[in-house]
């Protein structure tokens with residue numbers, strides 16, 4: 001097939017036509033179980049009625065007016081986000097990378113206000129923050145950066161889950177103004193840090209007057225069993241970025257700020273034509289209302305636990321399974337050998353999964369996944385892993 005799309009993705013040979021909950025159907029009416037949710041986007045599943053109704057109603061009224069005027073839906077989403085997160089104010093973008101761009105600009109503004117001429121941000125090895133020039137420079141993956149040099153300056157990299165490396169860097173570099181980190185690394189391999197890692201980062205940021213900036217683009221919106229992953233730690237960061245599941249498939253991102261980051265931007269400092277437009281905000285509001293009026297977030301914990309317990313049992317005698325780790329419905333199954341072929345094999349068996357970092361099966365099923373679907377997921381994937389040829 002001749003495609004006119006730039007080949008930036010190695011796509012699987014399937015085209016989906018419709019979905020409902022955790023199910024997707026392709027052009028030939030073949031059904032698939034979606035254990036990836038469009039990469040942590042459709043947390044409420046496909047064709048969720050609340051989101052569907054909200055965008056239908058909004059599109060009949062108004063799609064866009066620009067940020068030259070007040071946008072009522074934006075105020076409502078911001079209010080809801082503040083309520084659910086404990087942060088204090090919001091900048092709306094259209095994607096995760098753009099939410100992180102806003103965070104990076106906040107850090108630089110914060111640094112300049114402190115008299116630091118060339119501010120630097122601590123970022124992590126194996127991190128992923130997006131594909132714009134600044135966010136790919138912040139990303140800890142040489143493959144993503146290669147060919148796009150010169151990179152944006154002002155990032156200092158340390159190993160993930162290593163608080164001492166952070167402390168050493170701060171003591172050696174007086175230009176550090178912020179730490180940007182994922183509560184759990186997604187693309188990096190579902191890397192779950194020590195339970196008090198975020199608390200330690202919070203303490204360091206308080207001690208040295210740095211911005212604690214969390215990229216919750218993948219971990220946020222209920223995925224880990226809390227609305228935001230930092231809520232497991234009882235702390236509040238200074239900056240938190242969201243996107244992916246915020247609109248359940250309608251593109252919207254947000255950069256949330258708190259305390260010393262809350263009042264850094266003034267008129268003219270940042271902007272976006274589409275950011276927080278009425279259509280996107282109507283979807284986000286439906287998502288946030290659905291989550292706060294249900295126990296879906298609690299269910300993420302229960303379902304994650306039951307999925308992983310079932311995998312543990314099925315795979316306990318497989319010596320190639322290094323470990324099975326998760327927080328809520330963010331799940332990683334690490335094998336001791338390369339396994340990207342499992343993605344195509346699972347597809348043939350009607351199951352959508354992902355493999356990241358070559359050896360780690362990543363599952364991000366929708367929060368609405370039911371017991372029958374959980375059984376199908378565990379049975380299908382366990383069988384594929386048992387049959388996988390390890391070399």
Ligand SMILES: *Cc1c(COP(=O)(O)O)cnc(C)c1O
Nearest residue numbers: 095096097128129130186217218
């Ligand atoms: C997906 C992702 C991004 C980038 O989001 P886009 O909407 O693709 O720009 C950034 N950070 C993390 C942790 C992500 O998972």
